[in-house]
Amino acid sequence: MRVLLGLAGLVAFGALLEVVPRIGLVSPDFAPPTSRIAAALGDQVREEQFWVALLDTLRTWALGLVIAVLAGVVIGVLVGSVPVLRTLTASTIEFLRPIPSVALIPLAVLLYGSTVTSTLILVVYASFWQVLVQVLYGVADVDPVARDTARSYRLGPVATVRYLIWPTTLPYAVTGVRLAASVALILTITGELIIGSPGLGKDIAIAQASGAVPQMYALVVVTGLIGVLANLATRSAERQVLAWHPSVRAEVPV
Amino acid sequence: MRRKLAVLFTTLLAVTACGANTGSGGGAPASSAPPGQPEKVVVGVIPILDVAPIYLGKQKGFFTKRNIELDLQLAQGGAAIVPAVVSGQYQFGFSNMVSLLLAQSRNVPIKVVSNGNNSTGEDGKDFAALMVKGDSPIRTAADLAGKKVAANTLKNIVDTSVRQSIRKAGGDPTQVQFVEMGFPQQPAALQSGQVDAVFVVEPFQEQVLSQGGRKIASSYVDVAPQLTVASYFASNQLIGQNPDLVKRFTEAMQESLAYADSHPDEARQIIGTYTQIAPDVIAKVTLPKFPAAVNKDSVQKLADLALQDKLLDKPADVNALFL
Numbered sequence: 001m002r003v004l005l006g007l008a009g010l011v012a013f014g015a016l017l018e019v020v021p022r023i024g025l026v027s028p029d030f031a032p033p034t035s036r037i038a039a040a041l042g043d044q045v046r047e048e049q050f051w052v053a054l055l056d057t058l059r060t061w062a063l064g065l066v067i068a069v070l071a072g073v074v075i076g077v078l079v080g081s082v083p084v085l086r087t088l089t090a091s092t093i094e095f096l097r098p099i100p101s102v103a104l105i106p107l108a109v110l111l112y113g114s115t116v117t118s119t120l121i122l123v124v125y126a127s128f129w130q131v132l133v134q135v136l137y138g139v140a141d142v143d144p145v146a147r148d149t150a151r152s153y154r155l156g157p158v159a160t161v162r163y164l165i166w167p168t169t170l171p172y173a174v175t176g177v178r179l180a181a182s183v184a185l186i187l188t189i190t191g192e193l194i195i196g197s198p199g200l201g202k203d204i205a206i207a208q209a210s211g212a213v214p215q216m217y218a219l220v221v222v223t224g225l226i227g228v229l230a231n232l233a234t235r236s237a238e239r240q241v242l243a244w245h246p247s248v249r250a251e252v253p254v
Numbered sequence: 255m256r257r258k259l260a261v262l263f264t265t266l267l268a269v270t271a272c273g274a275n276t277g278s279g280g281g282a283p284a285s286s287a288p289p290g291q292p293e294k295v296v297v298g299v300i301p302i303l304d305v306a307p308i309y310l311g312k313q314k315g316f317f318t319k320r321n322i323e324l325d326l327q328l329a330q331g332g333a334a335i336v337p338a339v340v341s342g343q344y345q346f347g348f349s350n351m352v353s354l355l356l357a358q359s360r361n362v363p364i365k366v367v368s369n370g371n372n373s374t375g376e377d378g379k380d381f382a383a384l385m386v387k388g389d390s391p392i393r394t395a396a397d398l399a400g401k402k403v404a405a406n407t408l409k410n411i412v413d414t415s416v417r418q419s420i421r422k423a424g425g426d427p428t429q430v431q432f433v434e435m436g437f438p439q440q441p442a443a444l445q446s447g448q449v450d451a452v453f454v455v456e457p458f459q460e461q462v463l464s465q466g467g468r469k470i471a472s473s474y475v476d477v478a479p480q481l482t483v484a485s486y487f488a489s490n491q492l493i494g495q496n497p498d499l500v501k502r503f504t505e506a507m508q509e510s511l512a513y514a515d516s517h518p519d520e521a522r523q524i525i526g527t528y529t530q531i532a533p534d535v536i537a538k539v540t541l542p543k544f545p546a547a548v549n550k551d552s553v554q555k556l557a558d559l560a561l562q563d564k565l566l567d568k569p570a571d572v573n574a575l576f577l
Contacts, residue, residue, distance in 0.1 A: 027445060109334055113338040113341070114343070115343070202328065209529065210532075
């Protein structure tokens with residue numbers, strides 16, 4: 001039922017975008033009706049270039065996300081577990097976190113040209129904070145009684161992380177990953193669009209520079225679809241990873 | 255703070271390491287390749303009509319026969335290309351002449367190594383035009399006093415050229431107001447009345463025409479006959495380290511430019527391979543001219559105008575800009 005309603009919403013939205021240019025509210029030259037965008041998309045998927053660009057985008061996105069998640073989790077657990085470090089870095093993190101990744105584009109281009117590396121810097125910078133901050137909160141949320149118990153049993157550092165910190169942090173980290181996944185996708189497309197590294201974003205820029213408006217919107221639709229799929233994927237991964245957790249275990253009232 | 259910075263650098267290093275196998279075109283300036291081995295050369299270009307000759311030359315083998323393996327990287331604009339050439343990410347780049355004059359005035363170490371593209375020199379039949387809506391009361395460039403004109407980049411070649419059109423038509427070039435807006439957005443902005451005039455290049459000139467727009471001036475023609483609009487450049491570092499490569503690139507470019515200029519149908523065809531311009535539009539657009547040599551007099555004129563409009567604060571040494 002929910003899926004049906006969701007689809008109905010999408011269809012209604014598509015119909016609205018079909019009607020608005022047709023009745024002349026906006027010029028169809030600049031905002032083509034849905035049917036023309038769909039036709040342009042149909043042409044695109046028959047071309048090899050489209051699939052190459054799609055793979056490039058997915059690869060940059062996945063690579064950036066993996067780096068950001070690994071760095072965020074490792075550094076988050078480390079910094080969060082040592083109170084001195086936590087205090088020492090708190091203001092620095094709050095200072096660096098709101099800096100928009102896009103502001104780093106000139107620096108990245110200067111260092112690495114219009115390459116995938118430049119885009120990856122943006123992606124990692126933006127999504128790293130999403131994971132790091134969640135992990136820091138997670139580490140801080142460890143139950144004091146459990147912590148004292150672990151200390152009484154003289155758990156070593158590795159065992160402490162594995163049996164005490166990690167189970168508490170995991171739900172936070174997973175939320176961080178879900179947030180990071182969409183941020184990473186946005187920055188991947190933005191980087192390709194502005195820096196010109198290979199991928200869908202670059203093709204959007206080329207279509208725009210060519211005045212090929214329906215083709216441009218067709219590619220924009222594709223990036224939206226990737227976003228939906230990415231969110232579905234991270235949500236299903238969340239359910240699997242946290243199958244034991246009360247927030248996911250439906251049979252236990254929380 | 256120290257630790258946090260260290261962490262940041264570690265992250266950056268990790269990114270670099272991962273980028274090494276996925277990235278393309280990064281790295282040090284091309285050094286002399288061993289004899290018989292083609293030298294890999296990265297050139298930063300923009301996805302517009304103007305760079306058709308280099309694509310055509312690549313297809314025709316003008317570069318491979320000079321041992322150059324050409325890797326054409328599409329960048330969004332000259333602003334991204336100049337730093338990439340200076341830092342050695344690209345060996346050569348494509349940029350308009352005013353951007354290069356501005357770079358020179360800021361002591362950016364670059365030199366022009368080949369012509370890029372020129373205006374057709376025919377008033378009313380150029381690849382770029384100052385345009386208004388069909389029903390606009392503006393008849394000539396002189397009527398633009400106090401009006402809003404869209405320019406893709408402020409304080410650049412569009413600025414200089416449009417002011418020259420106004421000057422030529424007898425108007426006051428200081429009274430026009432420029433609004434920064436990318437070429438793709440300009441036809442819509444003109445249609446909706448956000449701006450009174452636009453300065454567009456193909457294919458957007460064709461788009462404005464198809465919406466009933468009207469050309470009021472060919473500003474590149476007003477600046478100088480056969481104005482050199484853009485060119486290919488290299489960093490002084492590359493020119494010093496590998497003069498042989500620069501020489502071969504320049505020769506290959508001259509052959510490519512001459513070929514494109516004498517085979518406009520093939521030039522049109524190649525445009526369809528690196529842009530998304532619709533085939534029926536490609537057939538209609540006005541192509542730039544592709545002379546093999548830079549029109550230095552026209553560049554001098556452009557530099558004089560840029561000085562007059564205060565884009566440059568001191569006279570440019572135009573000859574020093576060329577190899």
